[in-house]
Every structure is written in C-alpha cells, then in structure tokens.
C-alpha cells in the first residue's frame with residue numbers, strides 16, 4: 413500500500429504516539445486542579461505551549477490550544493470580526509480557494525452584515541500581494557489568506573501580504589494547516605498576526621490544533637465555560653493530544669529540510685511522469701509548492717473512478733471531482749484557478765509522505781497511466797474529443 | 807471501500823458490455839460532462855429483441871456500475887420489456903447504491919430510454 417493522501421491526514425509518528433500514551437498513563441490529572449496530579453498535567457500542558465510557541469517564533473501566551481484547524485480558523489475570523497465591528501469596520505478580505513472552515517465562516521459573517529472580498533488566485537494558484545493592497549479599504553478589519561492550499565499545494569506570499577497588512581494596520585490571519593511542519597513558518601519574520609494549525613497534518617493526533625494570536629489581539633470565545641486557555645476556550649484540556657502535538661511539531665520542524673530534500677525530487681519525478689499523459693495538466697504553479705503535493709487534471713475521465721481503481725492497485729489518493737466532494741460541483745479550488753467543470757471532475761491529488769520512495773513513484777506513475785488509459789477507453793467524452801467532435805481543453 | 811456494495815464494485819471493476827456497436831440501430835446519450843456523468847448506450851435490435859448492447863460511460867464508480875448492470879438487465883430481452891426498466895430495478899440488482907448516487911441509476915434508465923427512442927425513430 414502506498415499512502416499518498418497526507419494532505420487529508422498523516423500517520424502519527426512514533427514519538428507522538430509514545431508521548432500520547434505516556435501522558436495519558438502518567439499525567440492524567442486535571443490541569444486546573446491544585447494538587448500534585450493536576451499540577452503535573454498543568455506543567456506538561458505549559459511545556460507543550462512553550463515548545464509550540466518557540467517552534468513558530470511566538471510567545472507561549474500567544475498560543476491557544478483548540479480541537480483542530482477548523483476551530484482555530486473559526487475563532488480567529490470571529491474574533492477579528494468582533495473587533496472590527498466594534499470599530500465600525502465590517503469588511504474582510506480573503507481568497508476564493510480557502511478551506512471551507514474559512515469560507516463558510518465568512519459566508520455566515522456576510523449574512524450578519526459583513527462585506528467579503530474574495531481575491532482571485534489566478535491560474536497559477538497564487539495570490540498577488542498588490543491585489544491584497546488594492547483591496548484594503550478604510551473599513552477592512554481582516555485579511556485572511558491561507559499559507560498553502562490544501563488541494564494544489566501552492567504556497568502564498570505570506571510575508572509580503574503580512575507586511576502590507578501591518579502597514580495598513582489591518583489584522584492578518586493565515587490558515588497554515590497544510591504548511592506548518594512542512595515549510596518554514598515564523599510568525600514574527602512573516603508578519604503574521606493570527607495563524608491556525610492542526611496536529612494531524614504533521615504526524616500528530618487528530619482533534620488537536622492551535623491558534624496563534626498576537627498578544628495584543630483580544631480573542632472572543634467560541635466555547636463558553638471554565639477559565640481554561642486564559643478564559644478564551646473553555647473545556648478541560650486534551651493534555652495527551654496537546655503534548656503529542658508538540659512532540660510531532662518539534663520532530664517535523666527539526667526535519668523540514670531533510671524531508672523536503674527527500675520528498676521534492678520524488679514529487680518532481682511523479683510530476684514529470686504524469687505530464688507524459690496526453691491532455692493532462694498540473695494544477696497550480698509548480699513553484700512555490702508544498703514539497704509533497706501533486707495535483708493533476710486528466711481530460712475525459714472522472715476522478716472517483718480513478719481513485720477507486722488506484723485503491724485497487726494499493727494507492728490511496730484523493731480527487732476534487734463532484735462525486736468525491738459529495739456535492740454536484742467539483743472542487744472550488746480547481747474552479748478558482750479557472751479549470752472548467754468538465755476537466756475539474758477528472759482531478760487527482762497525490763500528497764506524499766516522508767516514507768515515499770523512488771520505486772513508489774515509478775509504481776504510481778505506471779498505475780495512473782494505466783488507469784487513465786483504461787477509463788478513457790470507454791469514455792464517450794474522450795471518444796468525441798479524439799474523433800474531433802469537440803475541442804481538447806488541456 | 808465500504809462505500810459501495812460488492813455487486814457495485816464487481817460491476818465497476820469488471821464492467822459487462824463495455825464498448826461500441828458499429829452497426830447499432832439505437833443509440834442514446836444522456837448526462838453532461840459539466841455534472842460529471844455521461845452515459846452512451848448502443849443497441850442492436852433484431853425482430854424487437856435486443857440482441858446486443860454496449861455502453862460507454864464517463865463518470866464515477868456507481869455510474870459505471872449502473873450502466874453495466876442496466877445493459878445486463880436488458881440484454882436478450884424484448885424491446886417491450888426493456889422499456890419497463892426502472893432505475894429501482896438497477897439499484898436492486900446492484901444490492902443498493904448510496905443515497906447521493908441514486909441519480910446514476912436514473913441516468914442508466916434514461917440512457918436506455920433514449921436509445922430505444924432512437925430505435926423507434928429509425929424504424
């Protein structure tokens with residue numbers, strides 16, 4: 413089996429699993445309790461906070477533990493909106509290809525009277541900093557642009573966007589769920605005011621993440637209750653999960669360069685191999701791109717059948733087709749970079765892990781070639797294209 | 807994958823009656839690429855009996871399986887019987903489809919209807 417869906421989730425690292433078990437077994441007290449058991453757990457929690465903060469260039473008090481990336485996105489945006497509303501600023505800038513945790517929150521805010529500008533991400537899947545600057549208005553309270561896209565892996569010019577936002581005194585949030593642990597992230601260097609992260613994308617456990625928010629930013633609660641997380645997120649902390657996340661992040665950050673040097677050439681080998689398939693195209697600019705991301709469209713076929721046949725061949729991947737998204741439309745990300753419906757249905761995302769080998773790459777290339785050719789052999793769309801009764805798009 | 811029944815996976819992995827009939831006397835095509843499903847049915851009808859049927863499909867696993875099953879259900883049958891084919895019959899023969907995939911069976915029914923209509927027109 414080749415697991416090539418690391419953008420969906422990753423396998424927990426041994427270090428993270430061991431940490432999780434150790435903390436669950438030994439440090440089971442409630443961090444809010446005064447006695448020794450509780451204080452031990454509190455210590456473990458704060459140690460994890462220091463670790464995470466240090467790894468992204470923040471202060472410990474600027475890290476708020478959450479249930480994952482979605483919650484962090486929701487809280488960051490809601491908080492900025494509340495601060496904006498108080499100051500009479502109800503305009504938010506984002507992009508057309510954000511994760512739904514961001515887009516759906518923005519839709520809700522729109523129904524509550526906010527104005528939302530979604531920036532074009534162009535054919536290459538890259539936001540233009542100058543377009544961010546042009547979109548900023550007197551009443552803009554937040555710019556939220558993802559660090560790296562979860563489907564096509566393109567890495568956004570975060571530092572430049574952050575600089576622009578700072579200069580205009582507009583809060584800048586980035587959903588760094590796909591980036592953190594895979595490419596260098598430093599909130600101070602990159603002018604980031606708020607950042608969302610999720611442990612299960614960097615070999616930590618599922619259901620744990622964090623929100624970084626600059627200490628000058630007053631966060632609003634999504635969850636009311638006890639005084640945990642400086643009163644900004646109620647609920648007894650997921651101590652084993654949080655400690656395992658810190659462990660996983662340390663490991664991931666320490667190995668960023670080593671992992672990139674291993675994965676990137678293999679990714680390029682696959683991109684080159686798949687490019688040989690006629691009427692196919694890589695989605696999103698090849699650079700700057702997450703080291704393990706490959707996303708292709710193949711004309712004349714549909715993504716779900718491609719995935720099922722790859723699964724039969726022992727390859728786990730994903731697609732942006734409507735059938736896999738559970739809606740009638742294909743991926744909003746592919747539509748945002750200008751892929752028309754007809755070809756967006758035929759997309760394949762491979763997101764490689766650190767254990768990928770050259771042999772795996774060659775196997776993936778030959779398996780995808782074989783399956784695409786097979787599905788095209790009885791596709792009426794493909795027949796028409798080949799017969800000249802329609803124009804190839806790719 | 808537990809998404810589909812064994813039957814669906816069998817018809818998806820080993821679709822029956824795939825291809826084209828060069829001298830078909832009834833051809834129907836339904837769906838569109840925008841929505842992600844297109845089915846094309848080719849019928850060879852002799853003395854009101856469907857002696858051969860083939861299909862081509864652009865679509866997901868259940869679309870391919872539904873086309874395959876639909877062809878099996880009408881092959882060798884009289885035209886009058888094939889006209890009675892419902893999408894429910896396709897779904898039942900496949901041991902069910904997930905709710906959001908039922909439209910694939912409807913498409914299979916419609917593709918056969920369209921091919922039969924074409925046959926009537928050509929007569």
Ligand SMILES: Cc1ncc(COP(=O)(O)O)c(C=O)c1O
Nearest residue numbers: 480481482511513562589590610
């Ligand atoms: C870019 C991005 N943002 C947010 C999320 C949501 O993270 P979580 O699953 O931890 O809620 C994901 C994960 O699917 C993601 O890829």
